[in-house]
Amino acid sequence: MHRTRVRVVEDALDANNTIARANREDFDRHGVAVVNLMSAPGAGKTTLLEAVLADPPSGIRVGVLEGDVQGSYDSDRIASLHVPVAQLNTDPGFGGECHLDANMVRSALPSLPLEEIDLLVIENVGNLVCPAEFRVGEDVRAMVCSVTEGEDKPLKYPLMFRSCELVVVNKLDLLPHLDVDLGRLEYNVDAVNPGVRQMLVSARSGEGVDEFRQWLAQTAAADRPQAVV
Amino acid sequence: MHRTRVRVVEDALDANNTIARANREDFDRHGVAVVNLMSAPGAGKTTLLEAVLADPPSGIRVGVLEGDVQGSYDSDRIASLHVPVAQLNTDPGFGGECHLDANMVRSALPSLPLEEIDLLVIENVGNLVCPAEFRVGEDVRAMVCSVTEGEDKPLKYPLMFRSCELVVVNKLDLLPHLDVDLGRLEYNVDAVNPGVRQMLVSARSGEGVDEFRQWLAQTAAADRPQAVV
Numbered sequence: 001m002h003r004t005r006v007r008v009v010e011d012a013l014d015a016n017n018t019i020a021r022a023n024r025e026d027f028d029r030h031g032v033a034v035v036n037l038m039s040a041p042g043a044g045k046t047t048l049l050e051a052v053l054a055d056p057p058s059g060i061r062v063g064v065l066e067g068d069v070q071g072s073y074d075s076d077r078i079a080s081l082h083v084p085v086a087q088l089n090t091d092p093g094f095g096g097e098c099h100l101d102a103n104m105v106r107s108a109l110p111s112l113p114l115e116e117i118d119l120l121v122i123e124n125v126g127n128l129v130c131p132a133e134f135r136v137g138e139d140v141r142a143m144v145c146s147v148t149e150g151e152d153k154p155l156k157y158p159l160m161f162r163s164c165e166l167v168v169v170n171k172l173d174l175l176p177h178l179d180v181d182l183g184r185l186e187y188n189v190d191a192v193n194p195g196v197r198q199m200l201v202s203a204r205s206g207e208g209v210d211e212f213r214q215w216l217a218q219t220a221a222a223d224r225p226q227a228v229v
Numbered sequence: 230m231h232r233t234r235v236r237v238v239e240d241a242l243d244a245n246n247t248i249a250r251a252n253r254e255d256f257d258r259h260g261v262a263v264v265n266l267m268s269a270p271g272a273g274k275t276t277l278l279e280a281v282l283a284d285p286p287s288g289i290r291v292g293v294l295e296g297d298v299q300g301s302y303d304s305d306r307i308a309s310l311h312v313p314v315a316q317l318n319t320d321p322g323f324g325g326e327c328h329l330d331a332n333m334v335r336s337a338l339p340s341l342p343l344e345e346i347d348l349l350v351i352e353n354v355g356n357l358v359c360p361a362e363f364r365v366g367e368d369v370r371a372m373v374c375s376v377t378e379g380e381d382k383p384l385k386y387p388l389m390f391r392s393c394e395l396v397v398v399n400k401l402d403l404l405p406h407l408d409v410d411l412g413r414l415e416y417n418v419d420a421v422n423p424g425v426r427q428m429l430v431s432a433r434s435g436e437g438v439d440e441f442r443q444w445l446a447q448t449a450a451a452d453r454p455q456a457v458v
Contacts, residue, residue, distance in 0.1 A: 040270040041357050041386065042378025069358060069388075073381050096388065098327055098358035126385075127356055128270050129298060129327035148377040148400070149271025152302050156355075157270065159298075159325065171377070177406050179433065204408065 016134050019102035023109070023137025030114035032063075033223030034122060035216065036138035038160065040153070041126030043146040044170040046074045048203040048212065049121060053081045057217035063117035065108055067125045069096035074123060086111040090125060099130035102137060119220040128157035132164075139223055142166040142215075145189070147180050154188040162193045168212060173202040245363050248331035252338070252366025259343035261292075262452030263351060264445065265367035267389065269382070270355030272375040273399040275303045277432040277441065278350060282310045286446035292346035294337055296354050298325035303352060315340040319354060328359035331366060348449040357386035361393075368452055371395040371444075374418070376409050383417040391422045397441060402431040 027034050039045050049064060056062055063084040066075040075087035086108050090097035097104075105122065112120065122138065124131040132141075141164040145153060148171055154161040161167060167189050175182060182200075189198055199215070201208035256263050268274050278293065285291055292313040295304040304316035315337050319326035326333075334351065341349065351367065353360040361370075370393040374382060377400055383390040390396060396418050404411060411429075418427055428444070430437035 040355070041382055042269060042375070068385055070386075071381075071384050073384060096358060096386075098356065125358070126269070127327065127358060129325060129354070129356060130359075146271070146377065148375065148403070152300075153270055155300050155302060156297050157299075157325075174377070174403065174406055177403055 013133065016102045019106055020135040020137045023102055023106055024139070026109060027114070027120065027137055027139075028223075031223070032114050032117055032120050033220045034120045034138045034140075035219060036122050036124060036131075036136055036141045037144070038124045038128075038131045038141065038164070039126060039144035040128045040146070040149060043126070043144045043149065044203050045123050045126070045144050046077055048144060048168065048170060048201065048209070049123065050077060050081065051203045051206060051209045052213045052216065053078065053083050055213070056083075057213050057220070060119055060217050060220045061117045062119045062121065062216070063112055065105065065112065065120060065122045067100040067104070067123060069098075069125060084113050084117060098125055098127045099134050100124050100136055101134045105136040119216060121216070128153065128160045132160040140165045140219055142168060144168045144170050145185075146171045147175055147178060147182065147185065151181055151184040151188055154185075154192045158192040161189055161196075164193070164196065166197050166199065166215060167193070168199045168201050170201050170203055172200050172207055173205045242362065245331045248335055249364040249366045252331055252335055253368070255338060256343070256349065256366055256368075257452075260452070261343050261346055261349050262449045263349045263367045263369075264448060265351050265353060265360075265365055265370045266373070267353045267357075267360045267370065267393070268355060268373035269357045269375070269378060272355070272373045272378065273432045274352050274355070274373050275306055277373060277397065277399060277430065277438070278352065279306060279310065280432045280435060280438045281442045281445065282307065282312050284442075285312075286442050286449070289348050289446050289449045290346045291348045291350065291445070292341055292343075294334065294341065294349060294351045296329040296333070296352060298327075298354060313342050313346060327354055327356045328363050329353050329365055330363045334365040348445060350445070357382065357389045361389040361391075369394045369448055371397060373397045373399050374414075375400045376404050376407060376411065376414065380410055380413040380417055383414075383421045387421040390418055390425075393422070393425065395426050395428065395444060396422070397428045397430050399430050399432055401429050401436055402434045
């Protein structure tokens with residue numbers, strides 16, 4: 001009799017990764033590139049998306065999946081820009097889950113018009129710890145770090161900064177009013193994730209927003225089957 | 230034969246509460262009042278403590294327990310003010326735990342000179358979700374909310390705002406440079422936690438810091454056995 005041993009997948013992160021891979025296969029089948037966008041609460045993820053989507057990258061159809069503990073404040077903001085958007089709430093738990101996981105995203109797939117978009121931005125729950133631990137099926141990870149949070153955040157929340165392909169340093173317009181050393185912040189980002197791409201942005205003033213728009217367009221293009229060499 | 234049924238305590242939060250009560254009994258036995266201080270990353274908890282502890286409340290001996298995923302940046306800052314401080318790191322987990330729990334705080338008790346302090350401030354990990362779910366043995370809970378985070382945070386993270394006896398609205402000095410409606414923020418705080426005390430503060434300029442100092446002193450005094458009527 002043929003017998004094989006299969007290790008029991010009992011680890012929650014293993015299970016999450018299994019579902020994340022299934023999500024990614026679904027996204028790939030539809031030719032949808034996926035960005036997992038993370039940050040601390042109030043760093044400006046939604047404002048940055050609003051700034052970009054008011055004038056979307058040319059030729060790229062963008063959809064958004066909003067993750068929040070409660071409410072639909074962010075998806076309301078995005079929907080007003082006539083962008084396809086779905087809202088995930090994590091609050092069935094006691095105080096709400098502090099992150100999106102692959103299974104939550106999977107449950108949202110039927111609400112997303114995957115055949116009509118090229119790029120899906122998943123705006124995660126505002127939190128610098130657990131979202132970095134859970135893959136959701138994304139191609140790339142980006143985070144927004146506001147200069148108001150201080151220079152030390154990369155050193156205090158290293159996994160988040162380390163797990164991202166892009167760090168958007170936001171609220172640059174506030175820098176003159178803060179005791180924050182931008183060079184020190186950039187140095188600390190590079191210390192925990194050497195060579196990671198950093199972008200200096202003010203979603204409010206518009207400074208640097210076009211660079212993020214281009215990055216989104218490149219991310220979408222790189223994921224298209226026809227773009228593969 | 231006498232037989233009783235004891236419900237098996239298998240819920241993680243039940244277990245946490247059991248240890249939190251043990252912590253609180255230890256704090257009470259030493260006459261130490263305990264504040265659990267929470268916020269999003271970079272809201273200014275440590276800067277607020279620095280501002281208060283540079284000129285501590287008269288007659289109150291304060292100690293601090295710092296909770297961070299990694300590093301000792303905050304405890305170094307507090308120690309430079311000659312305040313007894315211990316550092317808890319939550320990073321033995323994969324990406325680090327996103328909150329303090331009662332057992333972590335219990336493990337720090339031997340590092341704290343409880344017989345030499347009247348008030349312990351526990352600075353939790355920067356996170357607006359899970360810290361609110363885990364009691365650690367505190368008498369009262371306070372949170373710091375920076376105006377830079379926007380007016381909507383009470384609506385998006387209601388358990389945190391609801392579970393606190395005090396909401397310190399910080400970085401008031403930045404308000405002229407933001408598109409944030411302070412009245413709307415205060416309204417939203419009150420909407421999720423009606424009547425909760427709110428304090429307007431700029432830890433950086435010093436505005437409102439004395440009110441927080443007095444609140445700490447009153448919290449310490451209220452917990453002293455001799456102050457009980």
